Amino acid sequence: MERFKDKIALVTGSSQGIGAACALRLASEGADIILNGRKLDERGEKLIAAIEQMGRRAVFVEADISQVKGVNHLITQAIQTYGRLDILVNNAGVEKNHNFWEVTEADFDLVMDTNLKGVFFGTQAFVKHCIDSKVAGVVVNMSSVHEEIVFPHFAAYCASKGALKMLTRNLATELAPFNIRVNNVAPGAIATPINKSLLNDEEKLGKLLENIPMKKLGTPEDVAAIVAFLASDDAKYVTGSTYFVDGGLTYHYEEQ
Template structure:
C-alpha cells in the first residue's frame, strides 16, 4: 500500500524511538523521508539505509528544534531536498523532572522552547511554504496523554503539551482555508529510550501497567500507525483532533 507515493515527509526528532518508527512507517507506505536530530550518527545512518532499502529517498538534516531560526532553516531546507514538502511530523520533544518549587527558568525555557515554541514557528514556516506553493499540507504533532491528565513533577512538560492541544485546535480553523490539516497524537506509556529508567524499575513499571486497561506498555509501532493514518488521505476530513494511543490509560488514570 503506497498511501504516500511521491510525498515527502519531515519527521523531527527521528533518530530513535517514536520518530524513527514514524519515518520507517511512512517510508514503507511510499514517502521519501527527511530525518532530523541534534546530531547525525550511526542511528541516522542505519535509518537511511533501511529507508533506501525500501526504494525511498532519505536525508538527515541536523537542527535544534528549540532554536526558532534553526527550525525555519530546517523547513526551508527540507522543502528543497527532494523538491517538495507535504507532511510535517513534529515529534521532537523532551521532559525534565523537577518538583515545582525547584524548577529553574532554564529548565522551563528548555522544555517550552522545544515542545511548543519551536513547533509553533515550524508550523508557521510550513504553512507559509504551502500557501506560497499552493500545496495542500498535513501536520501531525506528537503530544502526550499529559495534554489531558496530570503528571506531578513535570509541570513544564504538561504545560507544553496542554499548549500544543490548544494550538492544534486553533490552527485547525485558521489553516483549513489553506487546505492544511493538523492533528495531535497523544501517546501514553510507550517503550522508548526516554522511558529506559521506568523500564528498568520493575516495581514502578508494574504500577504503570496496572493503570493501563490493556495491560501493557505501548510499542513505537502503535504510535506510528496512527501518525500514518492522520498523515494520509484516509483522514482527509480529520483536523483539530487529538488521537490517544494509550491502551485506555487516560480515562482510567489514577496517580500512584
C-alpha cells in the first residue's frame, strides 16, 4: 500500500538512526525523500541508493538546522528539488550530559537552537509554502519521553522537549484552519548509534530495562512506524498530540 504516493517528505537529521529509519519507511510507502545532515557522507549515499532501489527519488541537502539561515536554506532547497513539499519530519536533535551547575552558554545554545529554534523556523518556512501553495501539510516533530518525565543532568534537553510539546499544541490550533496537522512522536529508550555506550554497559542497560514494562529497547523502525502513521491520511483527524513509543516507560519511570 502506497500511503504516500505523489508525496514529498523531508526528514531532518536523517543520516542514521531514527531519521534514516523514517526516511526508509516513508519511501517504502511511496514518498520521494529529501535527506538532511550537516554533511553528506557514505551513510547518506547508502540511504540514497536504498531509496532509489525502491523506485523512489532521494536527494541529500547539507544544512545546519541549528541556524535559521541553514534551516531556511534546507526548506527552500527541498521545495525547489521536487517543486513541492508535503511532509516535514523534524527529527534532528542533540543532547548534552552535564550537571546543571556546569552547563555553559554554548552548551545551552546548541541544544536549544537545534531542538527548538531550528524546528520553530523550519516549520515556519514549511508552513508558508503550504499556505501559499494550498498544500495540506503535515509536521511530525521528534520529541522525547523527556517532554514529560525528568532526566537529571540533561536540563537543557528536557527544557527543549518540554517547549516542543507546547509549540506543537499551539501550532496545531493555529494551523488547523489551513489543513496543516502538527504532532509529536516521543521515543523512549531506542537502540540507536547515539546509545552505543549504554548498549555496551550491562549494568546500566539492566537498570534501564527494569524501568521498561516490556523489558526491551525499541528500534528505530518502531519509531518510524508511528511517524508514518501520523504523516498519513490514516491520522487525518489527529493533531496536537504526542505519541509515546517507549514500551510503557513514561508512566512506569523511576529515576535510579
